[in-house]
Every structure is written in structure tokens, then in C-alpha cells.
Amino acid sequence: MNNHTDRSEGIDHGKTGRPPMQPRAKITREAILEASAILFSRTGYAGTTIDDIVTLAPVTKGAMYFHFSKKESIAREMLGRWSDAVTATVGKAIATGQPADRQVLMIYRELARRTQNEAIIRAGLILSVDQSLSGARATYEAWTAAIEPIVVDASRSGALDCAKSMSRLADTLCAGFVGAVQVAASLDENHTMGRRVDDLLLMWRGTAPAAVRMVEGASL
Amino acid sequence: MNSPNEPAATPESTAATPTRPRIGRIPGSKNSAMQDRAVRTREAIITVAARHFDTDGYGHTSMNTITHTGKFAKGAMYYHFPSKEAIAEHLISDWNHTLAETISEASLPGSSSTAGEKLAAIFISLARQVTENTNLRAGMKLTCEPTINNGAAFAHWVDAISDIIETAITDGEFNDTPTTHRLAWTLCAGTLGAAHASASLREDIDLATRIEDTATAHIRAATHLDCDL
Numbered sequence: 001m002n003n004h005t006d007r008s009e010g011i012d013h014g015k016t017g018r019p020p021m022q023p024r025a026k027i028t029r030e031a032i033l034e035a036s037a038i039l040f041s042r043t044g045y046a047g048t049t050i051d052d053i054v055t056l057a058p059v060t061k062g063a064m065y066f067h068f069s070k071k072e073s074i075a076r077e078m079l080g081r082w083s084d085a086v087t088a089t090v091g092k093a094i095a096t097g098q099p100a101d102r103q104v105l106m107i108y109r110e111l112a113r114r115t116q117n118e119a120i121i122r123a124g125l126i127l128s129v130d131q132s133l134s135g136a137r138a139t140y141e142a143w144t145a146a147i148e149p150i151v152v153d154a155s156r157s158g159a160l161d162c163a164k165s166m167s168r169l170a171d172t173l174c175a176g177f178v179g180a181v182q183v184a185a186s187l188d189e190n191h192t193m194g195r196r197v198d199d200l201l202l203m204w205r206g207t208a209p210a211a212v213r214m215v216e217g218a219s220l
Numbered sequence: 221m222n223s224p225n226e227p228a229a230t231p232e233s234t235a236a237t238p239t240r241p242r243i244g245r246i247p248g249s250k251n252s253a254m255q256d257r258a259v260r261t262r263e264a265i266i267t268v269a270a271r272h273f274d275t276d277g278y279g280h281t282s283m284n285t286i287t288h289t290g291k292f293a294k295g296a297m298y299y300h301f302p303s304k305e306a307i308a309e310h311l312i313s314d315w316n317h318t319l320a321e322t323i324s325e326a327s328l329p330g331s332s333s334t335a336g337e338k339l340a341a342i343f344i345s346l347a348r349q350v351t352e353n354t355n356l357r358a359g360m361k362l363t364c365e366p367t368i369n370n371g372a373a374f375a376h377w378v379d380a381i382s383d384i385i386e387t388a389i390t391d392g393e394f395n396d397t398p399t400t401h402r403l404a405w406t407l408c409a410g411t412l413g414a415a416h417a418s419a420s421l422r423e424d425i426d427l428a429t430r431i432e433d434t435a436t437a438h439i440r441a442a443t444h445l446d447c448d449l
Contacts, residue, residue: 046279129416132280172433179413186366202399203438
């Protein structure tokens with residue numbers, strides 16, 4: 001799961017300015033984020049109010065405002081979680097030292113797995129294409145920018161045959177990924193996300209048995 | 221919330237049919253002079269709403285936001301559309317209509333020989349249309365808006381594309397793999413993702429190019445599988 005120990009500087013302390021109490025406060029904070037993620041996927045970010053979140057999450061309104069002074073703070077935290085997931089996954093993939101095209105497969109499959117299993121990360125990804133949110137655009141751009149060098153590497157090494165649209169492949173894959181997640185989330189089919197992303201990768205690598213084995217074998 | 225003078229012929233009741241919805245008065249009404257202006261008002265409401273849905277998102281747009289452009293009166297807006305959802309449903313039905321048209325155009329005999337070409341033609345044409353037409357782009361995005369009853373519009377889209385793909389699999393043009401059977405979903409979701417993402421990405425590449433990239437790469441993969449072996 002996530003390691004959230006080192007985010008004290010990013011925590012929104014509300015008006016009190018005190019650092020949150022550690023273990024219990026963390027549980028409360030996660031409960032708020034989990035409830036918000038469920039509501040955002042059900043009624044949309046704009047259609048969710050702080051009151052809805054307090055009703056669903058087992059927390060008091062006071063605790064809620066202690067952790068998050070406004071709804072935007074929750075969204076910002078979710079975007080941060082998604083960015084962290086991307087950074088961690090890309091870092092892990094590079095650390096494996098595998099060929100670049102295999103790293104790309106690993107990154108997308110790992111992100112798909114986490115998006116499928118972790119509601120907060122999923123909410124963060126969906127919020128990153130919400131144009132009304134400040135910081136969303138930067139989050140999305142950071143994602144494509146982190147993957148682009150690896151995709152370009154993979155194309156240079158000759159593993160990929162799409163020289164024409166090579167520079168756009170990272171964008172195309174990210175757009176396909178976010179589309180798959182959004183549609184699956186809106187149809188309440190979260191459990192299919194991993195398979196959908198595999199389909200996306202197979203379409204790009206070809207569905208020959210060797211490629212299927214390669215895609216399915218690429219995991220972190 | 222129906223207009224008091226015309227409950228049976230409110231624009232929404234006809235919106236589901238493939239023909240263009242009739243505006244306002246019943247045929248043969250002596251007040252037919254109102255028609256043109258009513259059509260203009262209605263189009264203005266739809267255009268403004270679509271622009272807001274597209275850029276701010278459906279959830280962030282309210283009926284008040286839509287009237288604040290000052291192009292029409294609040295009363296006029298509520299005469300044509302009782303709710304924000306009614307406008308969304310109209311945009312979705314326009315999208316469904318365009319989709320059906322695009323598919324039947326590509327299916328005309330002689331326009332494209334293989335299923336791959338046909339699919340490419342459909343998605344390239346859709347890409348061009350949603351890039352140029354904000355109403356259509358908003359309608360396409362609304363097919364996956366969880367908060368409204370969109371009549372399973374996304375599933376409808378996937379089914380329409382799936383018909384072509386299943387035929388191609390039967391004819392042996394596409395390989396018979398589970399991934400190919402799910403290609404329709406992947407293509408439609410990819411198109412939708414590109415529409416959502418293009419707003420957040422570099423402006424030097426337009427949406428049409430992005431959708432083309434997605435569609436052509438997938439279709440090529442489905443057709444040229446054997447050479448990878």
C-alpha cells in the first residue's frame with residue numbers, strides 16, 4: 001500500500017496550524033479520503049458537498065475541517081496521491097533495468113492495478129482531467145512527461161514500429177488509459193480496469209502469442 | 221414542468237426519435253411565425269450549455285451559469301428545457317444521431333472495402349466532427365456522465381462498433397482473440413479519454429489527430445497480427 005509518512009509539509013492544517021495527531025489522525029484522514037473518492041465517482045466532484053462526505057465517512061464535521069479546510073484540499077490531496085503513484089511506479093520500473101518497451105508495459109500494468117484497487121488513486125486520476133480544478137493540468141502533464149522519455153527510448157531501440165506518431169505515443173497511451181478508467185468507473189465496472197488496460201497494451205504491441213506473453217509477464 | 225400550452229409536443233418528448241425535434245407549436249398553428257425565433261433561441265441555449273459542459277464539466281454547470289451569458293431569458297430557457305438534464309439528454313441524442321449517420325455513411329457500398337478501413341473511416345470522421353462541433357463533443361463526453369440517465373448511450377456506441385468488429389472476426393479479417401472481441405470498448409473509451417485529455421495537453425496536437433492515433437494504431441494491430449509471429 002501507500003507510504004504516506006513523509007507528507008507532513010503537504011498536509012492542510014486548516015485554521016489551527018497544528019500538526020495532526022499521528023495514528024488516529026491518519027485513520028480519520030484516510031476515512032475522509034475514501035468516502036470522498038466513493039462520492040466523487042458516484043456524483044462527480046462538483047456534485048459532492050462537504051456535508052455528503054461527513055454523512056458517509058465515520059468522522060465528525062470538526063475532524064473533517066481539521067484535516068481539510070475545503071473540498072479543493074481533498075482534491076489536491078488525491079491529485080498528490082496519484083502523482084506519487086506515478087512517480088513511485090516509474091521509479092520502480094526504471095530500477096528494474098529492463099528494456100524500455102518492457103518498462104512501459106510494467107508502468108501501465110502497475111498503474112492499472114493500483115487504479116483498480118485503490119479508490120483514492122483512481123479518484124486522483126479522474127480529477128487530473130477535470131479542467132475546473134487548479135493543479136489538475138499540471139498533474140496530467142507531469143504524468144505524460146514522466147512516461148515520454150521511456151516511450152521514446154523504446155521507439156529508438158526499434159521495439160516499436162510507429163515512427164510517425166512516436167512522439168505522441170505516450171500521450172495516446174495515457175489518454176487511452178484515462179478513458180478506460182473513466183468509462184469503467186462511470187459504468188461501475190472497476191474490477192475490469194486491469195483487463196481493459198491489458199487490452200490497450202495488446203492493441204499497441206499486437207496480439208500475437210509472444211506479445212501476449214510479454215504483456216502478461218510484465219509486472220512490478 | 222411542462223410548458224402549459226403544449227405538454228404533448230414539448231421538445232423533449234420528441235428528442236428521442238432520430239428526426240430533429242419539433243420546436244414549440246403544433247403543425248398548422250396560426251402562430252407559426254414564432255418558429256424561426258424559437259429555433260434560434262433553442263439552438264443558442266444548447267450551444268451555450270454545451271460550451272459550459274465541455275469546458276467546465278456537467279457538474280460544474282448550473283442553469284444559472286447558462287443564462288448568465290445573457291443571450292436569452294431565463295423563462296425562455298425553462299420553456300425549452302425544464303432542467304439541465306433535459307439539455308444533456310438532447311445533446312446525447314444528437315450524438316447518437318451523428319454516430320448512426322457516420323456509421324451508415326461508412327457502410328455505404330464502395331466507400332471502404334475492409335472492416336479495418338471502415339472502422340478507421342468512422343473514427344476519423346467522428347474525430348473531425350467532435351473537434352469542430354462543441355455540441356457534439358459535449359454530447360460524447362456526457363455518454364459517460366454518471367449522474368444523469370443517459371440511456372446507456374456509451375453501451376449503444378460500443379454495440380454499434382462491436383457489430384462491425386464481430387463481422388470482421390467472422391469473415392476472418394480480424395484475428396479471433398479475446399482482445400479483438402473487446403476492441404470496440406477499447407476504441408470508444410480511448411476516444412473519450414482523448415477528448416478529456418486533449419484539454420490538458422499540448423495545444424500543438426489537436427483532438428482529431430489524437431483520436432486518429434488511437435484508432436489507427438488499434439485497428440492496425442487487429443489486422444496485421446500475423447506478421448508479429
